[in-house]
Amino acid sequence: MIMLFNIVYQFGDALSFLLLSAIGLAVIFGMMKIINLAHGEFITVGAYGTVVSGKILHLPLPIAMAFGVLVTILFGLILEKLIIRHLYGRPLDSVVATWGISLIVSQSFLVIFGPSYEGLQTPMGNFKLGDYSYSEYRVFLIFFSLSLLFLLYILFMKTSFGALARATIEKPEIASSMGVNVNNIYSITFAIGAGLAGVTGALYAPTMTIVPSIGQAFIVSAFITVVSAGASPFIGLVPAAAFLSTVQTSVTFFYKATIGIIALLFSVIIIIRFLPKGFSGLISKQK
Amino acid sequence: MKKITILITSFLFLLFSNAWSAETIKLGILEDETGNFAIAVVPKIHAYELAVKEINAKGGVLGKKLEIVRYDTQSNNTRFQEFARRLIEKDKVDVVFGAFSSASREAIRPIMDKAKMLYFYNNQYEGGVCDKNVFVTGAVPEQQFSTLVPWMMEKYGKNVYVIAADYNFGQISAEWVRQIVKENGGTLVGEEFIPLDVSQYSQTIQKIQKAKPDVLMTLLVGAKQASFYEQQAAAGLGIPMATSINVGQAYEHKRFAPPALENMYVTVNYIEEVHEVIKSGEFHDKSKDFMERFKAEYPNEPYVNMEAANAYNAINIYAKAVALAGTTDRPKVITALETGISFDGPSGVVSIDPKSHHGSHTIFLVKVGEGHKVTIPKIWKDIKPYWLGEAGCNLPEKADYSQYTPSKPPKK
Numbered sequence: 060m061i062m063l064f065n066i067v068y069q070f071g072d073a074l075s076f077l078l079l080s081a082i083g084l085a086v087i088f089g090m091m092k093i094i095n096l097a098h099g100e101f102i103t104v105g106a107y108g109t110v111v112s113g114k115i116l117h118l119p120l121p122i123a124m125a126f127g128v129l130v131t132i133l134f135g136l137i138l139e140k141l142i143i144r145h146l147y148g149r150p151l152d153s154v155v156a157t158w159g160i161s162l163i164v165s166q167s168f169l170v171i172f173g174p175s176y177e178g179l180q181t182p183m184g185n186f187k188l189g190d191y192s193y194s195e196y197r198v199f200l201i202f203f204s205l206s207l208l209f210l211l212y213i214l215f216m217k218t219s220f221g222a223l224a225r226a227t228i229e230k231p232e233i234a235s236s237m238g239v240n241v242n243n244i245y246s247i248t249f250a251i252g253a254g255l256a257g258v259t260g261a262l263y264a265p266t267m268t269i270v271p272s273i274g275q276a277f278i279v280s281a282f283i284t285v286v287s288a289g290a291s292p293f294i295g296l297v298p299a300a301a302f303l304s305t306v307q308t309s310v311t312f313f314y315k316a317t318i319g320i321i322a323l324l325f326s327v328i329i330i331i332r333f334l335p336k337g338f339s340g341l342i343s344k345q346k
Numbered sequence: 347m348k349k350i351t352i353l354i355t356s357f358l359f360l361l362f363s364n365a366w367s368a369e370t371i372k373l374g375i376l377e378d379e380t381g382n383f384a385i386a387v388v389p390k391i392h393a394y395e396l397a398v399k400e401i402n403a404k405g406g407v408l409g410k411k412l413e414i415v416r417y418d419t420q421s422n423n424t425r426f427q428e429f430a431r432r433l434i435e436k437d438k439v440d441v442v443f444g445a446f447s448s449a450s451r452e453a454i455r456p457i458m459d460k461a462k463m464l465y466f467y468n469n470q471y472e473g474g475v476c477d478k479n480v481f482v483t484g485a486v487p488e489q490q491f492s493t494l495v496p497w498m499m500e501k502y503g504k505n506v507y508v509i510a511a512d513y514n515f516g517q518i519s520a521e522w523v524r525q526i527v528k529e530n531g532g533t534l535v536g537e538e539f540i541p542l543d544v545s546q547y548s549q550t551i552q553k554i555q556k557a558k559p560d561v562l563m564t565l566l567v568g569a570k571q572a573s574f575y576e577q578q579a580a581a582g583l584g585i586p587m588a589t590s591i592n593v594g595q596a597y598e599h600k601r602f603a604p605p606a607l608e609n610m611y612v613t614v615n616y617i618e619e620v621h622e623v624i625k626s627g628e629f630h631d632k633s634k635d636f637m638e639r640f641k642a643e644y645p646n647e648p649y650v651n652m653e654a655a656n657a658y659n660a661i662n663i664y665a666k667a668v669a670l671a672g673t674t675d676r677p678k679v680i681t682a683l684e685t686g687i688s689f690d691g692p693s694g695v696v697s698i699d700p701k702s703h704h705g706s707h708t709i710f711l712v713k714v715g716e717g718h719k720v721t722i723p724k725i726w727k728d729i730k731p732y733w734l735g736e737a738g739c740n741l742p743e744k745a746d747y748s749q750y751t752p753s754k755p756p757k758k
Binding site for chain 1: 380381382384385512538539540541543544545546548549550552555556558569570572573576577579580581582583584596601602603604605606
């Protein structure tokens with residue numbers, strides 16, 4: 060019984076990490092097709108926004124987190140207006156531009172806040188089952204990540220804003236001729252993506268060492284999850300993350316962390332070889 | 347005409363700079379002022395500067411002033427190699443001090459050996475460097491682990507679990523722990539090597555809980571791996587931890603919110619709290635004196651760590667050796683360093699073992715308690731770097747340029 064809970068907890072923990080790593084990128088790369096190499100730095104902005112406001116303004120953690128997300132949304136909006144706006148439909152150029160942004164942002168954090176910043180304590184407590192003890196916050200993260208993804212699915216697939224956003228990204232000229240304010244839709248969608256990356260940074264900030272490269276820890280997981288999810292990220296993200304976390308946790312359980320990471324990357328190669336449209340392609344095919 | 351003027355001026359300048367440099371002793375310093383390791387390295391740089399300033403205030407060595415030539419190696423091994431060559435070929439320094447990570451030391455050691463450059467490595471590390479041109483003032487495993495591991499096993503129990511960074515420092519340190527646990531009748535109930543870019547530890551924590559160790563050795567390196575401490579505290583792991591690297595280098599006990607590091611034990615050869623915790627006696631006085639001089643020069647230093655003490659000792663030992671040799675000629679300075687030379691530093695006497703070129707140390711057992719309050723439950727005096735000498739490294743008799751490990755000792 061405890062063994063079973065252990066497996067579920069481990070699986071859920073890895074799943075929530077993959078989902079939260081990928082969630083902002085699913086909008087910006089999955090939907091908008093901007094290869095955003097600065098995704099990690101969006102997460103860094105969210106994490107620093109949370110920790111710095113928590114320390115300096117003595118805000119309680121949930122408010123500090125909200126503040127961190129808000130800062131990331133603003134950061135995303137400004138970036139979209141100044142740079143990203145000119146790169147829609149130019150995926151290769153967006154690689155170079157976002158890579159540059161990523162370098163500038165992480166070095167600025169180093170200059171402003173130094174090589175390391177004092178961290179926050181993980182909220183909530185822990186509970187015991189037999190010989191094992193678990194962090195309650197980690198369990199919260201599992202439920203939170205799944206609900207967040209569900210909300211996102213509703214927003215982009217079931218609301219009129221979602222329809223406008225998908226139409227704009229699919230055929231901007233036609234959407235524009237139908238009277239849609241294309242520029243606004245792009246800005247808002249990008250800001251949502253940035254804000255979601257900020258959520259990831261805010262949520263993991265109290266559990267990690269706060270350094271200017273904190274966002275880098277998420278970037279590989281983010282890209283492999285979004286790529287495995289395929290063309291329709293909000294449908295494919297959960298099955299992709301579930302598959303990848305199963306591979307990683309089970310291999311890590313039987314062997315060790317290094318082999319777990321190798322297995323994870325290897326399974327992504329297999330997925331894109333045999334399911335070029337990712338998990339969402341597989342699901343839509345069955346329908 | 348213009349060209350000729352430039353040529354003449356530069357020629358004069360060369361003449362002048364050469365004449366001038368002959369009157370100073372040039373110390374090359376390669377340290378990571380920026381990048382990943384900066385947090386632990388900046389106090390080291392200041393300690394070099396403090397030592398040089400103090401020696402120069404007393405008139406220098408052999409009537410010459412010491413002069414620092416320093417480059418920021420940016421926590422990047424390629425920079426280390428680039429600047430090492432520059433110090434040797436262009437700046438023509440008399441000695442080189444520096445490097446934080448073992449990887450960067452190994453990146454420049456062959457360059458030093460090729461140029462027969464005298465090199466001081468002033469950092470705790472995995473041990474085993476037996477090199478005619480290299481002197482080490484930092485602590486090594488037989489000093490940090492042969493004290494720490496038996497003490498932990500005596501206090502908490504014989505079952506030990508090791509998690510270590512998956513590269514040369516972690517692998518070799520874990521090998522040491524394995525051997526010391528076995529020698530003391532303990533059991534290694536688990537061992538996991540973790541890649542440097544892993545930042546999530548739920549599975550590691552459960553594996554540890556499954557093995558039920560009495561003591562957890564954490565040989566983790568870098569910012570991502572440091573996330574383990576917050577995550578184990580959040581999960582309520584509650585197993586006493588022991589290490590050779592945290593607290594004494596990047597002062598995690600001050601940087602992380604409690605209780606991340608509570609119940610951690612570290613062996614260090616110095617930390618700035620020594621004179622605050624130990625209220626009187628030799629160690630109190632020496633540490634207090636050192637800290638007062640340090641703070642007078644650098645009042646905003648966030649933390650003075652053990653590597654700062656090692657750096658300070660290194661400059662002083664070199665200066666003593668030059669005075670003893672009566673020259674900066676490197677073979678003669680090395681001979682002087684092989685006389686069992688010693689220096690009374692911030693944590694007592696450090697003397698250089700002629701056979702292995704490593705320094706002896708006072709080892710403090712530091713406990714991080716509730717609210718990250720530091721105590722020192724045990725002090726070991728004059729712990730020698732015995733292993734290399736016993737294993738067959740004998741540099742005055744037999745020149746060598748290798749790094750050895752317990753499973754790969756010198757050929758006899």
